[in-house]
Amino acid sequence: MYRLQKVYVLDSSVLLHDPNAIVRFQDNEVIIPYVVLEEIESKKRILENIGRSAREAIRFLDSLRAKGQLSQGVLLPNGCKVRIELNHYSNDILPLNSDLGLADNRILAVSLSLTREEARPVILVTKDIAMRVKADALGILTDDYHNDKVVLPALTEEILSLPLDDKEVAGLYQNKFIPLKTPLSPNRCVKAVLSDDSILPLVSTPDGERLVYHMGKGFAPWDVRPRNLEQSWALEMLNNPEIRLVNLMGPAGTGKTLLALASGLEQTLHSETYIRMLCARPIVPFGKDIGFLPGEKDQKVRPYMQPIYDNLEFLLRARREKEREKGGEAVVESAIDLLIKKRQLEIEVLTYIRGRSIPNQFIVIDEAQNLSAHEVKTIITRAGEGTKIVLCGDPDQIDHPYLDKESNGLAHLASRLAGQSFYGQVRLIRGERSELATRAAGLL
Known part of the structure; x- marks a missing residue:
């Protein structure tokens, strides 16, 4: 089944956040405005993580030069085409009095110009919330960089409730652990429910085969x-x-x-x-x-x-x-x-x-x-x-x-x-x- 290829315009914030972002867009076209190169080049001497990301992104782009001219586009093994856009905007494309001396406005201008010319969907990818709002106001499709996002399970899914009979409770108090018939995942938080409806906080061992209990009255680190x-x-x-x-x-x-x-x-x-x-x-x-x-x-x-x-x-x-x-x-x-x-x-x-x-x-x-x-x-x-x-x-x-x-x-x-x-x-x-x-x- 045919899938319409998309054009992704990357903001500086994406490359500074993840220098490997360039290869994360499958077989679509990735466009890096020239002003983005200027911005990440200005960050490369910073000793913090941002400087490291800037240097990695620049080194990766430099490695692509051996495969072709970046301004014409270079094809990656995964089918993605990477291109550096030089001057794809005009002075009258943004609202009146917009300052094209600002890097963000130049990136928006590139994105808007491509949106008007391309038959394919053009999407500006940026970590900058304000820039996404401005892009939306200009009619530019925009999105956050989602490749690095994870969704944690609900809190209730991390905690296991387990009823214990009086015999198991007696063994727990005596031995500080009880064996499990069915192993659990390692170091799982377990809420043990006793026959009188009271609760004991237990944790499964790293091998998942026992539940341990050390929370007696005498247990008080420092x-x-x-x-x-x-x-x-x-x-x-x-x-x-x-x-x-x-x-x-x-x-x-x-x-x-x-x-x-x-x-x-x-x-x-x-x-x-x-x-x-x-x-x-x-x-x-x-x-x-x-x-x-x-x-x-x-x-x-x-x-x-x-x-x-x-x-x-x-x-x-x-x-x-x-x-x-x-x-x-x-x-x-x-x-x-x-x-x-x-x-x-x-x-x-x-x-x-x-x-x-x-x-x-x-x-x-x-x-x-x-x-x-x-x-x-x-x-x-x-x-x-x-x-x-x-x-x-x-x-x-x-x-x-x-x-x-x-x-x-x-x-x-x-x-x-x-x-x-x-x-x-x-x-x-x-x-x-x-x-x-x-x-x-x-x-x-």
Whole structure:
């Protein structure tokens, strides 16, 4: 059956988000306006992920030159034709007083001109929401870049309800586990319903053959006790050394970071399972950026890392009070500074993690929803032997300009690794920060 070929015009934002986007459009024609080349060329020296994407896109286009002249179009093995459009617009094609000195307007002009001339459908693909709105106003077909989007299953599909009889419950309390007749997927959250309708939070083992229960009254890593089912599942996965990668997703105030740090402190300082706890988060400011900050590296990044410091200070408060009792008010170093000096704690920015190999450490990545799939992959592949990684984030609270709920690194992680024996994930839903924070979040 004949299928009408389409023409896709790619915006700069698409190539900077995914440099391999050029080959994702099957046997259609992909057009890259010349101004897009200028824009990605201007980004190639940036040291962040955007610069890497710009360099990869340029290298790929350069490799196509051996197959033909790009302005005439080069055919790819999958049947897609890639062409660089040079001057396909006129000055009077856009509304009056439109500034063609702006790159976005020149891309819109190219798209509109092609729309009027081509018999085939012409679609402008861009990650820029405002540009999609402007294109629609001009009558240009437009779409987001969907190749990197994933849709997570409903929360109810991730949680399995399982009735237990009194004999199974007795064995569970005695042995801390019960065998399963039918294996489950690894590290599955299970809501066990007892004969009196009470609930126990259980997790399937990495081999899927047993359900384990450690959430008794004495189970409190770093004196932190779970307040709801989701936190119980999270602590079970955080404290299981066989689960090397944990994904904690949920709104602000659900305890993601606090639970991860408490488990990390317990396993680093008390049980000594890991030699160090490394905490990091992406530098993406909320609201208007305050510009360059004075001082050395630690002083510059401290404002971005303050949420981690706040949680650590809360968890280490008891230790600090004991030190004060011993030394009075003359205690010079905080508990955090002491742990950093003893190299049991490291607080770092993700900018410096590329190229490292990190063995035997408990790594906590906060605000991971602001990471792309490539950045998440880069972080995970830094893990050396014996290292555990915990990513915390809220997919509904993204500050990155080119990421959304369906294309961020956490969503990709949940989609690609679900069912792996080394991976576990929990979606926390109930706020526990304070009654004020919980009620305000729901009402506002």
